[in-house]
Amino acid sequence: xxxxxxxxxxxxxxxxxxxxxxxxxxxxxxxxxxxxxxxxxxxxxxxxxxxxxxxxxxxxxxxxxxxxxxxxxxxxxxxxxxxxxxxxxxxxxxxxxxxxxxxxxxxxxxxxxxxxxxxxxxxxxxxxxxxxxxxxxxxxxxxxxxxxxxxxxxxxxxxxxxxxxxxxxxxxxxxxxxxxxxxxxxxxxxxxxxxxxxxxxxxxxxxxxxxxxxxxxxxxxxxxxxxxxxxxxxxxxxxxxxxxxxxxxxxxxxxxxxxxxxxxxxxxxxxxxxxxxxxxxxxxxxxxxxxxxxxxxxxxxxxxxxxxxxxxxxxxxxxxxxxxxxxxxxxxxxxxxxxxxxxxxxxxxxxxx
Numbered sequence: 423x424x425x426x427x428x429x430x431x432x433x434x435x436x437x438x439x440x441x442x443x444x445x446x447x448x449x450x451x452x453x454x455x456x457x458x459x460x461x462x463x464x465x466x467x468x469x470x471x472x473x474x475x476x477x478x479x480x481x482x483x484x485x486x487x488x489x490x491x492x493x494x495x496x497x498x499x500x501x502x503x504x505x506x507x508x509x510x511x512x513x514x515x516x517x518x519x520x521x522x523x524x525x526x527x528x529x530x531x532x533x534x535x536x537x538x539x540x541x542x543x544x545x546x547x548x549x550x551x552x553x554x555x556x557x558x559x560x561x562x563x564x565x566x567x568x569x570x571x572x573x574x575x576x577x578x579x580x581x582x583x584x585x586x587x588x589x590x591x592x593x594x595x596x597x598x599x600x601x602x603x604x605x606x607x608x609x610x611x612x613x614x615x616x617x618x619x620x621x622x623x624x625x626x627x628x629x630x631x632x633x634x635x636x637x638x639x640x641x642x643x644x645x646x647x648x649x650x651x652x653x654x655x656x657x658x659x660x661x662x663x664x665x666x667x668x669x670x671x672x673x674x675x676x677x678x679x680x681x682x683x684x685x686x687x688x689x690x691x692x693x694x695x696x697x698x699x700x701x702x703x704x705x706x707x708x709x710x711x712x713x714x715x716x717x718x719x720x721x722x723x724x725x726x727x728x729x730x731x732x733x734x735x736x737x738x739x740x741x742x743x744x745x746x747x748x749x750x751x752x753x754x755x756x757x758x759x760x761x762x763x764x765x766x767x768x769x770x771x772x773x774x775x
Contacts, residue, residue, distance in 0.1 A: 424448040426503045428490050428536060429510030430483070431455060433627040433634065434550065434619075434667060436474040438507050441668040443481045451478050452499060453510065454489040470628050470761050477626070490532035493539075500539045506547040507671050508536045511596075513552070514633040515721070518592035529595035530602070537606045537614075546613035546678075548671050549603045552596050553620040553686065557586035558722045576689050577660075577728035580618070580682050588719050600682065607680050615674050617667075620686035620727050624664030624747060625754035628761070635695070636661060637751060639710070640702050641762050644755050648711040652718045655696035660687035660726045663742035663750075673738035686727030687740050701744065705752050 425442045429435040430451025442449045455471060475485050488495045490510050500506070511529055512518060518525035533549060540547040556578065585593050600616045607614040621636070623629075629637030631650060642649045662685065670685045693701070696712075703710045717723075733739050742750075755762070 423504045424450070424502055425505045425507065426450040426452055426500055427507045427509060428452045428496075428532075429508075429550075431471075431475040431478065431485060432509060433474070433624075434622055434664060435507070435509040436478060436626055437624065437664040437668045438509065438671055439478050439483050440481065441665070441672065443478070443483050449478075449483045450499060450503070451475070451483050451485045452488060452490070452496070453485070455487050473628075473758075473761060474626050490535055491527055493535040496535055497539050497542065500543060503543065504545060505675050506536065506540055506545060507550075508533065508547060509550045511550060512592070515554070515590045515592045516631075516718070518595065519590050519719075522591040525591045525595050529592075530598045533599035534602055537602055537612075540614070541606060541610055541612060544612070546675055547615075548674050549599060549614070549616040551600045551616045551618045551682075552592075553618050553684070553725050553727065554593055554722060555584050555597050555600060555618055556582055556722075556725065557584065557593060558588055575728075576692075577726045578684070579728035580684055580731060590719065604682070612680070613678075614680050615678055616682050617670065617674075617685040618682065618727075619662070619667060620684070620725060621659040621661035621691075622664060622667055623661055624751055627664070627751070636698060636748065637755070639695075639699055640706075640748065640752050640755055643699075643702050643706055643708050643710045644752070644759065645762060646708070648713045649699060651695055651712055651714050652716065652721060653714075653723065655699075655712065655714065656694050657721075657723050658692055658694045658726060659722075660689065660692045661698075661744055661747070662687045662691070662740055663747035666740040666742055669741075670732065670736065670738050673732075673736040677735070677737050679735045681731075681735070683732045683736065684727040684729050685732055685738075686729060687744075688727050688729045691740060691744055692726045693744055698744075698748070701748055702752065705749055 431453035512525045603616045623636035627637035
């Protein structure tokens with residue numbers, strides 16, 4: 423089988439590429455190697471951006487440095503592909519607010535180009551959506567103090583209302599992309615799915631304050647830096663280890679009915695920000711320093727996936743519990759700590775505030 427993974431040198435994309443490479447499949451990691459998020463972290467940006475591409479090349483994955491916004495180049499490299507996993511995206515709410523054109527062109531135009539390709543090739547595709555599509559409204563009101571203990575029911579299924587609450591361009595672009603997936607599925611009978619992913623974490627995640635919060639917390643603890651919490655720290659997510667997410671894509675290829683799926687850890691793997699920090703502190707043997715700041719507009723205060731549909735239709739469920747997954751993440755950061763020792767001289771970056 424031949425698989426193309428857009429955004430294949432990113433965090434999630436690299437794990438999808440690894441999954442298929444280890445199966446013996448031919449894999450193309452299609453990535454424009456953007457540094458938008460990394461430039462804001464203060465890490466060793468050049469080394470960090472090349473880390474996953476070098477890792478994949480060593481596994482025999484073909485790395486193509488191109489942009490999904492260029493349809494002709496995308497089409498050229500997609501001929502002969504049997505399955506496409508579309509992970510390429512602008513994923514950060516902060517960046518979407520600062521540069522809505524970048525957000526739109528990547529998430530909407532880019533996804534539209536991918537859909538044009540899979541329509542021409544008549545192949546299955548999974549789009550990486552996000553649980554941010556639901557917005558940040560809980561039962562019609564913004565929940566500033568949401569915890570798993572006050573939310574009824576504790577998990578949210580795919581029928582829950584979407585784009586509610588205080589919205590950002592990211593909410594609009596990701597929901598628009600998802601709507602195009604549904605439209606191509608219904609209009610052209612294509613085998614497509616869109617995964618509403620939540621709380622992804624694991625090795626090769628260069629998490630910052632804009633995106634990748636579990637890794638960001640672990641990196642800061644291991645660098646003896648304070649963790650900034652925007653809100654009370656009682657915000658709750660169900661987190662999902664990267665290899666579990668990678669398995670979900672293949673589960674759709676093998677078993678899936680086209681449609682929208684929540685892909686997350688579910689109530690069993692739900693954790694608050696403060697609980698996650700405590701877990702990292704216990705694993706590392708260090709005492710995290712936490713600084714509390716005001717809530718950021720658009721942030722999601724509570725989300726836990728109901729994954730019943732994925733378990734039924736895809737025959738998939740998460741397998742790696744937070745204690746085990748965070749330990750693996752910490753081990754990787756400790757091995758590669760030099761990647762996080764870049765020097766930042768830009769006063770607008772979050773690491774310098």
